[in-house]
Amino acid sequence: MNNWSRVLRLVWETNPRGVLGILLTTACDAVIPVAQVVLLGLTVNAVQSATDPSSLLIYPALFAGLALLGLILTTLQGYWQAALEQRVSNAFNVRLMEKSGTLSLRDFENPDVYNRLQLATREATGRPYQFFAQLIAAVSGAVSLVLLMGVLVTWSPLVALFVLLAPILPVVANQIFVRRLWAVERDRSEERRRGQYLLALVTNDKTYKETRLFGLVTHFIDSYRAMLGRFYTVDMAIERRRSRATALSGLAGVAVTAVAVFLAIGDAFNAGDLGRLAAYIGAIGAVTVAAQMLIGGLGQLVEHTLFLGNLFAFLDLPVTDAAPAGPGQVDVPDSPAHEIVFEDVTFAYPGQQQPALNGFSATIAAGRTVALVGENGAGKSTIVKLLARLYEPTSGRILLDGVDIRTFDRDQYRDHLTVLFQDFIQYEASVRHNVAFGRISRADDDEGVREALHRAEMTSTVRTLEHGIDTQLGKWFADGKQLSGGQWQRIALARALFRRSPVIVLDEPTASLDARAEEAVFSRLTEESHLATKILISHRFSTVRTADEVLVLQGGQLVEKGDHHSLMDDNGLYAQMFRLQASGYVN
Known part of the structure; x- marks a missing residue:
């Protein structure tokens, strides 16, 4: 009731x-x-x-x-x-x-x-x-x-x-x-969700190439049809009994x-x-x-x-992502760059015994560029999620200018942070909105949008589009223009730069760019964003070597740190990974 x-x-x-x-x-x-x-x-x-x-x-x-x-x-x-x-x-x-x-x-x-x-x-x-x-x-x-x-x-x-x-x-x-019908529908919710996923795999433009190339369409359709058949069998058994009654x-x-x-x-x-x-x-x-x-x-x-x-x-689920201002909370300092300190941070994902980070400690000085390197699963992306307060540490703490970030209002804190995720969103919207979504309160700042596109080396491409920054991107809607993977990544980078935050986190920001474009982007970032504190995650050592400091992670722990030259002299894990990648180019 x-x-x-x-x-x-x-x-x-x-x-x-x-x-x-x-x-x-x-x-x-x-x-x-x-x-x-x-x-x-x-x-x-x-x-x-x-x-x-x-x-x-x-x-x-x-x-x-x-x-x-x-x-x-x-x-x-x-x-x-x-x-x-x-x-x-x-x-x-x-x-x-x-x-x-x-x-x-x-x-x-x-x-x-x-x-x-x-x-x-x-x-x-x-x-x-x-x-x-x-x-x-x-x-x-x-x-x-x-x-x-x-x-x-x-x-x-x-x-x-x-x-x-x-x-x-x-x-x-x-x-x-x-x-009885309600109970059946409740119990099959996860399987129905799996069916929706199968349907999306066959009907989504982002999955088109691989599903056709690997010949998966028939397999997914057959799996979907089999699921519907199971649903039909159960439903009709109930309907037959209901019809008799x-x-x-x-x-x-x-x-x-x-x-x-x-x-x-x-x-x-x-x-x-x-x-x-x-x-x-x-x-x-x-x-x-x-x-x-x-x-x-x-x-x-x-x-x-x-x-x-x-x-x-x-x-009625409890609110888990809200951190309203309250007693004991403080405002985030207004500064062009922030010092970030990780103090003995440990974190394990829900349901996992093995921690993704284990006793991680590091200091990132304000205005410096620090690169995080390590093999897959070393904990690099986990650091980004914790810094963005998508998760909270299991133990330890993260400080911003000496203050535990959990004492800040969450939304105000995130306002000082920019993260370009590796799996960034390709918004089915105009170029203008794709960039302005970085700071939606400045959506009418055309000059700022164009400046961000310039810094992301995207100006010449946008000039070739029929409607310029008002061109619809993607193929979901009428008159949409589809970009290449590298162009989409530059749009995402422009969105991050448009935000103008004192802390910038770039997770594989040039993975889809060619070597020349990557060099141009990082040269511009180095020249124009020197005031912000920058954290860079990349498997490309040509990018990593330009950082002021490199933090090397293995198994969720910090195992090495220093600049490129000192780490090469130490001949440790970083040097091994660098030479392994470099040998592919030399050979």
Whole structure:
């Protein structure tokens, strides 16, 4: 019931006038079937006793009036329902996005949380309004049913009882299977998510080349088809049982209806009231509709409540990525560069026994360029995630200008940080927005956008585009221009530079660039970004050797540090990796 109140409260807040309009028209519409039944009985009796047909004109006029009223009410309901449905759907989708924005990277890498997100995404668009609509239908059915039964009981309580029982059995039987279907859908959520992934592999432009080249399309389609087949087998087994139960209960309902008609004939005969018999027959149909609306609506409410549980289970997840300002928190110092200190930092990913970082300590002086090198899995990217506060250290601490970064407001702290991730986003947007997303508050700064593109060695390419910085990039939307991998990387680099943060972290920033372009980019960065503190992660030692200091990691620990020349003189791990890479060029 708590979910009921939450949905209804949000629906009311979305459009109070629309809700009131729907309630008013529904209440009026619920009275029409009762009026029609009573009017039918009166009309039959009037016809039986009339001597002049002209005296009966009032009755067709009344029927027409009821039909016109029903048309008006239905039209108004349709308008308000359409408006309300769209606004409720939009509101829940926005809430879903807002909630996703409060989750941590830990949550997105947790399969259970991700399953909840997928289930919630499926329910957010239509389920809340469907719940409200079914509730209104149930209330409308209840009002009609109560009024109809009130009329019938005054004639014959026994007939009223059988008229009421006739439509109930099939509807009740149908609702027994609702919970079972919900449980099946809940249990298959992860497999359905796997199916969505298979669908994306075949229908996404970013996976097109490899899936076609390796001949994987047929394999993925067959896997998807097999999954759908398993779903179909389970669903049809339930549907067969539900159909048998519905058929049996329907037969019972038919028998009860026959008894109700028999009793109605007897009551009308005894009363000598043919109009009452006509009203009974009309009431059976009206009660059937009203009972189906009530019981079917209640059954749908149960179903919607179960599935809304998926939505609210996600919305009720604890906020894990919020760090609002509070007692003991301080502002980030305003400086063109910051000193960064790692003090005995250890970190293990959730569910992992082996730490990704183990007792890591290092000092990065303000305004210096420090490179992180090491084999895959050495802990380089983990350092970036901790510095960006995507995760918090298991033990130890990270200091910015001598202050533990956990004491800063998270968003204000991140405002002083730029990270160009190795798996950067290729935004399906204009060049302008691709760059301006680095600092969205300056989205109208065209000069700043062009300056960032210049520093990323992208100016000449943008000049060749038909609409310049307003050119749509990517192929998802009309008139989109697809860039090469290296050009996309320069766009991402321009986005990072546009941010103008005192700390810049570049994770493989030139992996897709050729040697000449890489040299040009780093020469410009060295010249123009000397004030910022820069952390560079790269497997290219031609890039690493330009750093002021190199930190060498192995197994999550710092094993060497120094500049390029001192590390080469030490003849340690760095020298081995450098010579191994250099030998490939020499040979």
